Amino acid sequence: MKAHQLEELLIKTLVRRAGGTQRRWRIVLGPLRVYDPATHPHCNWHVSPSGNSAENDVVETLLDEMRGSHPRVETG
Numbered sequence: 001m002k003a004h005q006l007e008e009l010l011i012k013t014l015v016r017r018a019g020g021t022q023r024r025w026r027i028v029l030g031p032l033r034v035y036d037p038a039t040h041p042h043c044n045w046h047v048s049p050s051g052n053s054a055e056n057d058v059v060e061t062l063l064d065e066m067r068g069s070h071p072r073v074e075t076g
Contacts, residue, residue: 002076003045007032009070010047010062018058028055034075043071 001009007029014025028051037044049059 001070001073003032003034003073004076006045006066006070006073010066013062014058017062018055027051028059032073034073037072043067045073 010029010032011022011025014020014029015022028049029047030050031047033046035044035046047059047063049056051059
């Protein structure tokens with residue numbers, strides 16, 4: 001899976017689970033950072049949410065799930 005595909009999946013899932021708009025969840029998620037698998041063997045991507053506490057809780061829960069099913073992404 002490519003990074004932009006994972007980002008879209010995260011946003012669509014957040015809208016379904018918590019409501020709101022795709023625009024708002026893009027702002028809350030911020031950029032998806034992709035790291036070299038050699039230095040990050042468990043999971044090579046990271047997101048630092050910047051919403052309110054309720055939004056961040058929803059995001060962190062989803063991120064934990066997604067790291068299990070999509071631990072590696074490609075840049076692009």
